[in-house]
Amino acid sequence: MKTLEFNGNGTEYFKIWIVNILLTIITLGIYHPWAKVRTRRYFHGNTKLDNANFEYHATGKQLFISYLIAMVLFIAYVSLSNISPILSAVLAIVVILASPWIIWRSIKFNLRMISYRNVRFGFKGSLGGSYAIFLAYPIGMMLAFGIAMALVIGVLGQVMGLEILSSILLGLMLLLAYPAFFAMINKLSSNYMTNGAHFGQGDFVADLKFNTFFKIMLKGMGLGLLFSFLAVAAIGSLAVIVGDAEPLSMFGEQMKNMEEGAKPAPVFFMLIASVYLFLIPVSIYIAAYFKARHRTYIFGETMLDNSINFESTLHANTLFGINITNLLLIILTFGLAYPWAKVRAYRYLTESVDIHAPQGLDGYISQRASEQALGEELGEAFDLDVGGIAF
Secondary structure: OEOOOOOOOHHHHHHHHHHHHHHHHHOOOOOOOHHHHHHHHHHHHHHEEEOOEEOOOHHHHHHHHHHHHHHHHHHHHHHHHHHHHHEEEEHHHHHHHHHHHHHHHHHHHHHHHEEEOOOOEEEEOOOHHHHHHHHHHHHHHHHHHHHHHHHHHHHOOOOOOHHHHHHHHHHHHHHHHHHHHHHHHHHHHHHHHHHEEEEEOOOEEEOOHHHHHHHHHHHHHHHHHHHHHHHHHHHHHHHOOOOOHHHHHHHHHHHHHHEEEEEEOOHHHHHHHHHHHHHHHHHHHHHHHHHHHHHHHHOOOOEEOEEEEEEEOOOOOHHHHHHHHHHHHHHOOOOOOOHHHHHHHHHHHHHOOOOOOOOOHHHHHHHHHOOOOOOOOOOOOOOOOOOOOOO
16 A cells, blocks of 8 residues: 655745746736646655656736637727627626536646656546536526426415415425535546546546435535534623523624724624634535545546545644644734645545555556556647646
């Protein structure tokens, strides 16, 4: 068993980060693609497996083309919004329709730019699959849910005595629709990106199930609701302690005073701050839970060439601890601790990946290196950060 390692540190990355920021500011944003390349090369170059490091091969010039196009589209959208809302809406629709193509090219480009021991990663997923997963399925599922809701309201809701049943069914549909929608999107996109990826001539293979993603979503939502309830209960108790037995009535009264131009009581600001104080950690924990569970499941089901297995040892509690303390460090240092926070998080995510190669990595890599075709056209691509297999 081999474990990924990261040998970078916050001090080294700080030097790259601060120079990137200064040059990006001086050049009015033009240096941004080169800054991104320097960052990616640093993190990939310091990521090692079996004493060999990964490499990132893209250049700032390659990324600049897509960055320039993105800036032109953004400026065009802002300009059209001031001239004609209809034209800006048309441009937004065009971008939405083009987004699966952008995502597809982005995945191909980003994976092709990464290599390990001179063997490149790649992506063989189809453009049609991208349109199906990132456009057709989401729209189709939303339409199906809308039609189902309309049928429940139109049929059961109009029948005397079935109004309560109609309301119960609508409630259950709404409760289950959100986790089901995102579970299906996660399942489809993860299967698409994992099974489309390859290392040299070796293919990644995974058979991911909807049921597992759905259970993860339900448990995550349950934890979110439980923690949110506890947070609200704690805030209500705080309101009672500071002297108001009816916090909801106090909230309404203070909001009314603000509308009338009156200055709200200090306790009002204290309660609002308490909401964020409780709910921000809750949201960070739920995000950590989803990330840990998804990675554990996806890596556990993934094989490379039916001979190499993967395992994620990422834990939600540990990831939450890193994320929450990183946030506090960044706030307390007015952003200067960002490089150390980024390195700290990246190191944990990287070193939580184990690779099981029963036949050994050396022979496998040598075989893949000999099979890799030379002079394969790289092509031009948009550069976007999207999900998928990342080491």
